[in-house]
Amino acid sequence: xxxxxxxxxxxxxxxxxxxxxxxxxxxxxxxxxxxxxxxxxxxxxxxxxxxxxxxxxxxxxxxxxxxxxxxxxxxxxxxxxxxxxxxxxxxxxxxxxxxxxxx
Numbered sequence: 001x002x003x004x005x006x007x008x009x010x011x012x013x014x015x016x017x018x019x020x021x022x023x024x025x026x027x028x029x030x031x032x033x034x035x036x037x038x039x040x041x042x043x044x045x046x047x048x049x050x051x052x053x054x055x056x057x058x059x060x061x062x063x064x065x066x067x068x069x070x071x072x073x074x075x076x077x078x079x080x081x082x083x084x085x086x087x088x089x090x091x092x093x094x095x096x097x098x099x100x101x102x103x
Contacts, residue, residue, distance in 0.1 A: 003067055003072060003073075003087075003091065004064075004067060006091045007060055007063055007064050007067065007091055007092070010056075010060045010091060010092065011057070011060050011061065011064065014053055014056050014057040014060060015057065017053045018050065018053045018054055018057060021049055021050040021053060022050065024046055025043060025046050025050065056092070059092040059094070060091075062092070062094070063091065063092040063093075063094075073087055075094075075095050075096040075099050076094045076095060076099075077095050077096075077099035077102075077103060078096060078098070078099050080096055081096070082095070082096045082097075083096060083097055
């Protein structure tokens with residue numbers, strides 16, 4: 001699968017995930033106090049998941065931008081190529097394995 005296709009699929013997946021979490025967070029809470037307390041705890045988990053999904057969405061968008069600029073797969077720190085296996089595992093990787101240890 002081409003890099004663009006992989007990044008587009010990730011973009012779609014993270015967009016769907018962000019929208020679903022936002023929908024869940026916008027739901028009203030129960031009038032029952034005990035149930036409402038549990039729902040608020042669940043909201044904290046959802047908020048953490050939302051922050052993570054939004055961060056990954058940003059990383060994928062940045063990777064797509066690098067691809068459009070012809071810089072995809074180039075380490076942002078040292079400028080060397082990012083290992084193919086690393087890109088296969090982390091398509092939005094910004095750093096080669098060596099530089100990733102320090103960033």
